[in-house]
Amino acid sequence: MTPTRTIIPPTSIVKTMSPGDHAGTANPLRVLWRAFATIWSVPKARIGVAMLGVFVLVAIFAPLLAPYAATDNSFGRSEDMSAAHWLGTTAAGQDVLSQLIYGARVSVFVGFVAGLLSTIIAVLIGLSWGYLRGFAGEVINFIVNLFLVIPALPLMIVIAAYLQNGGIGMIVLVVVITGWAWGARVLRSQTQSLRSRDFVTAAIFSGESPSRIVFREILPNMTSLIVGSFFGASTAAILAEAGLEFLGLGDSTTVSWGTMLFWAQNSNALLTGQWVLLFAPGLCISLLATSMSLINFGVDGLSNPRLREGAKR
């Protein structure tokens, strides 16, 4: 199975290589820690990590940060910005700032869960596809090409329309179904290039089984690519989630940036001069997506040291 690694606080990782240390493999935690340090060393990625961190913290501590409950509609309707309501209220009488803060939860959740799930599927399919030859490979090739060739948004709309108002779970499902193929294709080509390396042949000579070769010998050598494809998939998931909800295909009673846009559009917020209703969630969506993309600049440096910024002095 794919190891789904969790990030452990750095204190438990900083440990030097001692002669008596005979762990079976290079400690994955140390590898992750070094990866994080590399990403952090790239200024753009540092900004991305900070932005993402803010969004995650806001999502976690939303009940503490938000001035009101997100669904509390006891306020005046379509109010302008004021001291009580920094970003005004919606046409239904809810506090916009509170909605914005609670809305971060959905976007961050969908981003991480859908990104993670589609990355896992991409890893499983991409790696076995890259390692297999012959008929099985052709079958997978056909399926992946099918998913790549169908335009994603219409497919998403069709699937979402069938799974009427299923809520966040449905959106995650739709995003995962339409989002894994690209990553699988990238991971497959990397697997194909790694499988011809001597150490893979050597593993065959050591009597290793194919699954062990794929997941213990090849997979750890593409960590950076997998991390990169995770952030890519998360970005796509966040945008897709907002897009689906804006089109009214999600559950319009949940509070998220996408539904905020949906309701703002429905109540003609621009005509009433409440541009903040459209602007604020839109800005948040693009900032969250930007933070992921910025982190990917650092991930580039992981896989190819020459891309590390500042290397040119």
Next chain:
Amino acid sequence: MSLVSVQGLFVVYEPQGALPVPAVRNVSFDLEQGDFVGLVGESGSGKSTLGFALTGLSKPPARVSAGSILFDGVDIAGMTPAQLRVQRHGGFAMVLQSGMNALNPVRSIRDHFFDIFTAHGHVSKRDREARAIELVGKVELPASVLDRFSGELSGGMRQRVSIALALSLEPRLMVFDEPTTALDVLVQHAVMDTIRELQKSEKFTAVLISHDLGMVLEVTERVMVMHDGLVVEDALAAEILAAPQHPYTRMLLSHYGDPRAAVVEVPGLAARGGDRATDVAVAAAGNAPVTVTGDTLDTLEPVAAPAAPPASTVRRREGRAAREAIVVTNVSKIYQRPSRGEEPVCAVNNVSFTLEPGASMALVGASGSGKSTIAKLITGVERPTSGSITFGDLQIDTIKRRQLKRLHTEVQMVFQDPYAALNPLHTVEYILTRPILNFSRLRGRDARARVLELLETVGLTPVEQFAARLPHQLSGGQRQRVVIARALASDPQVIIADEPVSMLDVSLRAGVLALLDSLRETWGVSMLYITHDLLSARLVTDQIMVLNSGAVVEEGRTADVLQNPQDEYTIRLLEAIPHPTVGGLVQS
């Protein structure tokens, strides 16, 4: 005034987030117009770093930290890239080891020349074609190559094109960085001859950077030996050959020998003459036809250890000497080209031989001779088009995937490139534990004990420390020992060594070869040694087969074949070897 004058040059590598490493330390020398100087050293000696500095190509993290490089009286160490670019015309040029990969695959060779002419504007539009033809003529290529693309040219031709490109700016200093290392042995020789001729006719100053002291001594007039960033010896080639002063130079020189000599000796390895007990034993058995498929197990006892074995850590293995022979009968392998219309390639053509238990056989030939394909066929990685290969009761040519594991317990492989053969993310212990778990019943504490035993066998002590290391914490020679230890982990009867020392420095080669040799003698494994290097073949094998385009052209006892080659191809292979001690003086 000298053309180039280097004074107190220091070059440091300053990688991000790591301590700076000095690569060139306090190097001073002068080069006169028309000098041909060799720069020799092992990997990491700083020779390429110095070459890059000489041609103003030092790139971060490398930095010239002190000293000056005066080229025709101008210091190039402190020049900006723009100033350097102007200097390159009539100044200095460099030919790289991978220069043949430096050509743009979608542009014709003519475009490459015209690009340079355009950039420097020193050739008028009318004369371009003539000048390009003249340049490729200088490197002994026909004018028709100008229409070709790099993919259509062989490695040797591409390297010649990159030399011609470097010549196009009429440089007064040419730096050749391992110009022939990536080429085939026979081609190497021809390209080197071209470089030598060019240097004579064009009268540029040339610096030849190489790890191969033998070749450098053969072609250059003056040699600088680098070790650890310092130039430890700087003398005329003849002087170095006659009376090397520095112990490091002497060590490098001692690793050259003539495979044709009656007795060949290299430090760390027992001498190989015609009088050894092993040779006699093999000679006796070797008189019987070697290629027969019949069971000749009884005719050859596992080779007895010499009377006084070299000091080695290899312990005799109890009752596990090789028992079964690999019998190859009329094997051919034909590769179909993926595109239609092209002729299929016959990589192996009707080859038959028997690798007797406990014997050591060399398989030699230039690249493309099919020697590595034979290794793949024997290990079941590929299947022959026709013919049969057996090992004991295993029919290797039609082996099933399930039986492959059984084959690999008995037949193991040592890979050419120790840097690619170890997964960079696994520790030595993990790498060695896997075959033990897969092939034996040892578990836990016993398996670990076996890992440490293997490490001791290949001479990586203290074993506990090496077990915990990652591949990047090991040197090339140590990595190759780990690769050998992994091959031994399943306790095999046969080891197939595919160019096991070609990627290693000269000083490390003898150690790895001695290890392989003692493994065979004390453990009783049979060895198929695949190489293009006839000297090492002479040192560790008793029998030899010479392959040319897939077919066996000569076979017999190693000493006999190399001292008395019959086939023209074998003679050409032997002549391609640099002989600093014997042939070099005769030729020059």
